[in-house]
Amino acid sequence: MESALRPNRPQSVERSEGPFCHLPDSALRDFELLKTSALYRRGTNLFREGQAAQQIFIVDQGRVRLSVSAESGKSMTLRIAQSGEILGLSAALAGTPHEMTAELLEDAEVATIQRKDLLCFLHEHRDACLQVVNLLSQDLHMAYDRVRCIGLTRSRRPRSLGVH
Amino acid sequence: MLSPYGLDIVESCLTCKTRTERLFCNLPAAALQSFENIKFASAYPKGAVLFVEGQSPRGIFVLCKGRVKMSICATNGKTLIVKIAEPGEVLGLSATVSGKPYELTAETVDPCQVNFVKREDFLRFLKEHSDACFRVAEQLSAKYNMACHEVRSLGLSHSAGEKLAKLLLDWSSRNGEATKQEPRVKIALTHEEIAQMIGTSRETVTRLFADLKKKQIVQSRGSTLIIRNKAALKQIASD
Numbered sequence: 513m514e515s516a517l518r519p520n521r522p523q524s525v526e527r528s529e530g531p532f533c534h535l536p537d538s539a540l541r542d543f544e545l546l547k548t549s550a551l552y553r554r555g556t557n558l559f560r561e562g563q564a565a566q567q568i569f570i571v572d573q574g575r576v577r578l579s580v581s582a583e584s585g586k587s588m589t590l591r592i593a594q595s596g597e598i599l600g601l602s603a604a605l606a607g608t609p610h611e612m613t614a615e616l617l618e619d620a621e622v623a624t625i626q627r628k629d630l631l632c633f634l635h636e637h638r639d640a641c642l643q644v645v646n647l648l649s650q651d652l653h654m655a656y657d658r659v660r661c662i663g664l665t666r667s668r669r670p671r672s673l674g675v676h
Numbered sequence: 677m678l679s680p681y682g683l684d685i686v687e688s689c690l691t692c693k694t695r696t697e698r699l700f701c702n703l704p705a706a707a708l709q710s711f712e713n714i715k716f717a718s719a720y721p722k723g724a725v726l727f728v729e730g731q732s733p734r735g736i737f738v739l740c741k742g743r744v745k746m747s748i749c750a751t752n753g754k755t756l757i758v759k760i761a762e763p764g765e766v767l768g769l770s771a772t773v774s775g776k777p778y779e780l781t782a783e784t785v786d787p788c789q790v791n792f793v794k795r796e797d798f799l800r801f802l803k804e805h806s807d808a809c810f811r812v813a814e815q816l817s818a819k820y821n822m823a824c825h826e827v828r829s830l831g832l833s834h835s836a837g838e839k840l841a842k843l844l845l846d847w848s849s850r851n852g853e854a855t856k857q858e859p860r861v862k863i864a865l866t867h868e869e870i871a872q873m874i875g876t877s878r879e880t881v882t883r884l885f886a887d888l889k890k891k892q893i894v895q896s897r898g899s900t901l902i903i904r905n906k907a908a909l910k911q912i913a914s915d
Contacts, residue, residue, distance in 0.1 A: 653776055662831045
């Protein structure tokens with residue numbers, strides 16, 4: 513991951529609209545303690561396709577372009593992730609390389625959690641593990657929507673579907 | 677016990693010989709016993725539809741034996757086969773967890789044994805067994821990885837030839853064939869089904885196979901395809 517503009521600042525425990533906002537207080541507190549937050553500039557790649565997944569990322573405010581690329585260098589946008597989404601989750605859980613590249617579309621505050629800390633947290637908090645399963649299911653729904661869109665509407669020549 | 681479809685049905689997960697080789701099935705004893713209590717073992721012939729895209733999720737289907745074709749359909753009837761599920765996979769998982777409709781249609785391509793678990797039972801099972809919850813998370817991650825791979829393949833490949841070459845290389849990397857000089861691929865799908873996998877027509881797939889055979893890049897022996905020139909196939913895949 514590219515370097516932050518302004519590293520590390522203590523996270524306050526807030527029950528906002530985050531992915532684990534429905535967890536019990538104790539679990540939410542434990543989750544917040546795992547986060548390390550920093551400010552990143554627009555254009556920063558939080559992670560790259562094929563890179564080992566060492567962390568997950570939660571963008572506090574700002575949008576992220578998620579894309580895949582071919583060996584030729586051509587890339588295609590999968591979708592635009594919104595504030596509060598957890599990024600890199602499936603790769604971090606599975607211990608596989610990231611399936612896509614995540615690029616910040618604006619300056620943003622980004623919290624990171626190390627993979628090993630996340631796994632320990634999920635083992636200790638069953639509710640959180642269930643919530644992660646829910647989040648992954650939603651990610652998969654979106655991915656299949658994209659497959660449907662691309663696979664069933666392609667003409668002979670590729671259309672401009674965010675292909676660069 | 678043999679089913680009407682020639683399958684040797686495994687009635688109990690506790691006695692299944694292949695259980696430990698499969699990610700979801702390799703559960704700790706307590707979780708496995710709980711799962712045993714909530715699952716229903718069934719046998720299906722080839723061509724049976726387990727669930728349909730858009731249907732409300734009834735539950736999950738753990739594929740024990742056989743293979744299942746997972747596809748998406750457009751309103752004009754055009755079909756895209758997303759993948760062929762293998763034994764050990766849990767089908768209908770994300771829909772069952774999220775409560776959203778099944779995203780794909782699941783149709784058996786072989787006689788299959790399937791363990792069905794009702795949605796409410798499965799969600800309760802996940803709440804009670806964090807190990808199982810983790811296995812589910814891992815399966816979902818694997819499916820997500822595969823879906824991204826599919827998007828990359830469909831969206832960034834120039835031609836049907838490129839997509840077919842990628843598909844053959846992907847198939848040839850399984851079942852211990854990856855390191856062989858001339859890997860073999862068991863083709864269990866028709867040209868029409870292969871066309872549905874790569875988003876093209878049956879005629880194009882037939883023509884592409886004929887081209888590959890003419891250039892001696894591949895060779896057919898019954899339903900087995902031998903990749904004679906892996907380097908050439910990789911070249912086509914990356915064009």
